[in-house]
Amino acid sequence: MDTAQRIERALTQALERAAGPECPAGLTAAVRHAVFPGGARIRPRLCLSVARACGEDQRTITDAAASSLEMLHCASLVHDDLPCFDDAAMRRGRPSVHAAFGERTAILCGDALIVYAFQTLAFGVQSTPQRLGPLLTILGASAGMPYGIVAGQAWESEANIPLGLYQRAKTGALFAAATAAGAASAGHDPEPWRRVGDLIGEAYQVADDLKDVYGIAEELGKPIGRDAVLGRPNAVAQLGFAGAVDHLKRLLGEAQASIPACPGADDLHAELAAQAARLMPRPREHAAA
Amino acid sequence: MDTAQRIERALTQALERAAGPECPAGLTAAVRHAVFPGGARIRPRLCLSVARACGEDQRTITDAAASSLEMLHCASLVHDDLPCFDDAAMRRGRPSVHAAFGERTAILCGDALIVYAFQTLAFGVQSTPQRLGPLLTILGASAGMPYGIVAGQAWESEANIPLGLYQRAKTGALFAAATAAGAASAGHDPEPWRRVGDLIGEAYQVADDLKDVYGIAEELGKPIGRDAVLGRPNAVAQLGFAGAVDHLKRLLGEAQASIPACPGADDLHAELAAQAARLMPRPREHAAA
Numbered sequence: 392m393d394t395a396q397r398i399e400r401a402l403t404q405a406l407e408r409a410a411g412p413e414c415p416a417g418l419t420a421a422v423r424h425a426v427f428p429g430g431a432r433i434r435p436r437l438c439l440s441v442a443r444a445c446g447e448d449q450r451t452i453t454d455a456a457a458s459s460l461e462m463l464h465c466a467s468l469v470h471d472d473l474p475c476f477d478d479a480a481m482r483r484g485r486p487s488v489h490a491a492f493g494e495r496t497a498i499l500c501g502d503a504l505i506v507y508a509f510q511t512l513a514f515g516v517q518s519t520p521q522r523l524g525p526l527l528t529i530l531g532a533s534a535g536m537p538y539g540i541v542a543g544q545a546w547e548s549e550a551n552i553p554l555g556l557y558q559r560a561k562t563g564a565l566f567a568a569a570t571a572a573g574a575a576s577a578g579h580d581p582e583p584w585r586r587v588g589d590l591i592g593e594a595y596q597v598a599d600d601l602k603d604v605y606g607i608a609e610e611l612g613k614p615i616g617r618d619a620v621l622g623r624p625n626a627v628a629q630l631g632f633a634g635a636v637d638h639l640k641r642l643l644g645e646a647q648a649s650i651p652a653c654p655g656a657d658d659l660h661a662e663l664a665a666q667a668a669r670l671m672p673r674p675r676e677h678a679a680a
Numbered sequence: 681m682d683t684a685q686r687i688e689r690a691l692t693q694a695l696e697r698a699a700g701p702e703c704p705a706g707l708t709a710a711v712r713h714a715v716f717p718g719g720a721r722i723r724p725r726l727c728l729s730v731a732r733a734c735g736e737d738q739r740t741i742t743d744a745a746a747s748s749l750e751m752l753h754c755a756s757l758v759h760d761d762l763p764c765f766d767d768a769a770m771r772r773g774r775p776s777v778h779a780a781f782g783e784r785t786a787i788l789c790g791d792a793l794i795v796y797a798f799q800t801l802a803f804g805v806q807s808t809p810q811r812l813g814p815l816l817t818i819l820g821a822s823a824g825m826p827y828g829i830v831a832g833q834a835w836e837s838e839a840n841i842p843l844g845l846y847q848r849a850k851t852g853a854l855f856a857a858a859t860a861a862g863a864a865s866a867g868h869d870p871e872p873w874r875r876v877g878d879l880i881g882e883a884y885q886v887a888d889d890l891k892d893v894y895g896i897a898e899e900l901g902k903p904i905g906r907d908a909v910l911g912r913p914n915a916v917a918q919l920g921f922a923g924a925v926d927h928l929k930r931l932l933g934e935a936q937a938s939i940p941a942c943p944g945a946d947d948l949h950a951e952l953a954a955q956a957a958r959l960m961p962r963p964r965e966h967a968a969a
Contacts, residue, residue, distance in 0.1 A: 413845060414826030418834035422825070470791065475783045494764045498787060499834045502759065502794060506824030509798045513816040520809045527802040527816065535795030536711070537703030545707035545788045556702060 398435045401454035402426055402461060405511045409503075421492040421500035422507075425465045430483055434460040434569040437591065440662050441573025441584060444655035452522060453576040455515020459508040459530050460569055466504035467540045467565075469497055476544070477621065481613055505534065525575045533568030540564055547623075554624055558596055559589070566592025583651040590646035591663075597639045598670040600626040605672065636672060643667040687724045690743035691715055691750060694800045698792075710781040710789035711796075714754045719772055723749040723858040726880065729951050730862025730873060733944035741811060742865040744804020748797040748819050749858050755793035756829045756854075758786055765833070766910065770902055794823065814864040822857030829853055836912075843913055847885060848878070855881025872940040879935035880952070886928045887959040889915040894961065925961060932956040 392400070406426065410419045435457035442453040472479040472487040473494065480490045489497035512530060516523040533539050543561025546552050570588030571581035603618050604627045618625040626635045647663055650656055681689070695715065699708045724746035731742040761768040761776040762783065769779045778786035801819060805812040822828050832850025835841050859877030860870035892907045893916045907914040915924040936952055939945055 409825035411826060414831055415834040415838050417837050418825065418831060466791075470787060473787065475787070493837070495837050496834065498759060498762065498764070499830050499837075501791065502755075503825050503830045503834075505791060505794050506820055506828065506830060509816060510820035510824055513813055513820055517813055520813050523812050523816070524802055524806055524809050527798060527812070531795055531799035531802055535799055536698035536707065536792050537700060539795065541788050541792045541795060542703055542707060545704040545785065545792075548706050548782070548784050548788075549704050 394436055394439055395432070397439065397454070398432050398457060398461070399427075399429070401435075401458045402429075405455075405458045405462075405507070405514075408514070409507060409510075417492060417496050418499055418503060421469075421488050421496045422503055424485075424491055425469050425488050425500055425504060426462065428483070429461070429465075432461060433595065434464055434565055437566065437569040437588065438573040438576070440659055441570045441587075442576045444650075444653045444659040445574050445577035445579040446654045447577045449519060449576070452516050452519060452526075453573065455511050456526055456530070456572040456576045458515075459511050459526075460533075460565060460572060462504045462508035462511065463530065463534045463540065464565055466501040466508070467534075467544065469504070470501040471544060473497060476547075477617070479613065483613075508534070519578075522575060522578060525581060526572055529568050529571045529575060529581055533564040538564055552624075558593070558624070562596045563589050563592035566595065579653070586649045587646050587651075590642050590649060591666075594639055594642040594646065594667075594670060597626045597635055597642065600628075601632075601635055601639070601672050603627075605632070639670065643670065683725055683728055684721065686728065686743070687721050687746060687750070688716075688718070690724075690747045691718075694744075694747045694751075694796070694803075697803070698796060698799075706781060706785050707788055707792060710777050710785045711792055713774075713780055714758050714777050714789055714793060715751065717772070718750070718754075721750060722884065723753055723854055726855065726858040726877065727862040727865070729948055730859045730876075731865045733939075733942045733948040734863050734866035734868040735943045736866045738808060738865070741805050741808060741815075742862065744800050745815055745819070745861040745865045747804075748800050748815075749822075749854060749861060751793045751797035751800065752819065752823045752829065753854055755790040755797070756823075756833065758793070759790040760833060762786060765836075766906070768902065772902075797823070808867075811864060811867060814870060815861055818857050818860045818864060818870060822853040827853055841913075847882070847913070851885045852878050852881040855884065868942070875938045876935050876940075879931050879938060880955075883928055883931040883935065883956075883959060886915045886924055886931065887961075889917075890921075890924055890928070890961050892916075894921070928959065932959065 438457040438460055439453055447453055468482060469488045471477050472482055473489055479487050481487060488500050512526055516526060534541060536542050538560050540561060543557060546557040567585045567588035570584040574584040575581040603615055603625060606615050608615050626638060630638060647660060650659055695711060727746040727749055728742060736742055757771060758777045760766050761771055762778055768776050770776060777789050801815055805815060823830060825831050827849050829850060832846060835846040856874045856877035859873040863873040864870040892904055892914060895904050897904050915927060919927055936949060939948055
């Protein structure tokens with residue numbers, strides 16, 4: 392079973408435990424719509440890669456941590472798309488959750504996914520209680536106050552937005568949690584792994600900024616140019632195309648250099664190099680620039 | 681320090697850990713507004729009472745569980761009050777969170793409180809890792825899918841609402857969690873305690889239904905007659921005043937009878953009797969009926 396299958400299976404099995412006739416059908420359907428089919432599953436992939444590099448010994452625990460990360464990510468997308476935030480009718484080339492199920496169900500879908508992320512951890516980490524606390528701490532911090540995705544989204548309502556804090560909370564926190572949770576799933580110290588995730592998260596942010604300016608709406612499954620419309624910071628607007636690409640390369644190099652000593656370091660380096668290649672703008676985007 | 685002070689202190693200390701200049705000021709203020717000043721703090725009180733009855737040995741753990749319950753409750757009130765749900769401009773005699781801080785911040789405030797409930801557990805239960813799993817399972821189930829408060833709220837959007845499931849999820853789940861978490865905080869088996877909480881939760885629901893019909897808006901801090909306006913089930917509408925009062929008495933008696941054997945059973949019986957007395961309609965309400 393490859394990584395992609397493993398992630399889909401873990402998410403499917405987790406959500407099946409919550410479904411059934413005793414759960415309101417609209418909520419069950421909305422949660423499935425929010426999670427399947429997924430995007431690139433970048434955060435759970437990263438979590439699994441780090442767990443393997445650390446000599447993963449309990450796949451159930453890693454699966455729970457990876458699923459939990461993805462649920463928190465999907466929950467944030469559902470709430471970010473709401474009319475009072477980005478008012479996005481489309482997501483991943485399909486109607487967003489509120490467009491398909493209404494605003495009430497979308498709010499509850501996000502709530503349910505946040506809670507279920509933690510229920511999934513509790514279910515998956517029963518065999519080794521001493522790993523639950525570190526994982527719950529990592530996941531909670533990545534989602535909540537003061538440095539998690541909810542806080543990141545809340546910065547958008549403030550008059551003065553500290554750019555570093557904002558981007559680290561809104562995007563970086565869940566990436567740092569992905570690498571930290573991967574290590575903690577395998578019983579390793581999560582702290583040295585945070586920086587790897589931070590840097591990869593920042594690289595993805597720059598790659599997204601490039602796509603928002605030079606991407607193709609049909610391929611992205613959402614409109615381009617939203618940062619300018621919504622007045623959000625964008626690395627291309629700040630650094631220009633070449634500057635943003637240089638910044639992206641530097642971040643990916645630093646991420647590689649930050650990988651702590653671990654049994655599977657070589658494989659992880661190779662995986663990150665492949666991922667880095669996918670993140671760089673393609674020739675067509677260069678031409679558009 | 682009495683129980684009320686203990687609860688306020690635990691909540692205050694928990695939220696102080698998340699505040700500070702690195703958290704968006706609007707979010708911090710909204711979360712404080714949602715939690716302070718509180719209502720009757722019924723769920724954390726119940727959790728503390730059961731923990732004491734079970735021979736509480738680690739106050740930090742009980743405090744974390746009690747705070748977590750109250751945060752999940754406050755989160756559900758913030759989201760329930762939103763324009764797309766109950767559209768309630770007032771709560772506890774003050775503007776509701778969205779009325780005071782806007783819809784965006786209210787949605788994020790509820791999200792942050794849900795996450796923070798679990799962060800609080802992780803922080804408070806570090807000393808005894810084997811109690812974290814049971815507590816996380818109890819709290820997660822009470823909030824999420826398929827039987828928790830989010831599912832309860834989601835039933836309101838369904839064409840056919842199974843009354844028992846709906847009320848148990850929307851109100852009962854957090855009461856059952858309060859008694860179960862009280863026991864689990866003290867290292868006791870939580871399962872036999874669920875029924876006590878279930879019955880007390882049902883009693884509070886009937887008492888609320890009575891207040892919704894015969895209460896005084898100024899004292900409740902919210903308008904009366906909302907169930908009829910919103911088409912929600914109400915025990916008085918189903919059973920009449922005398923029938924609802926009889927039902928309330930029976931539920932409270934059954935709750936007392938369900939208390940499992942424990943070191944502090946006598947004190948707990950006395951506490952529940954005092955609580956029962958406060959729940960019964962007062963003479964003025966009898967006169968209004």
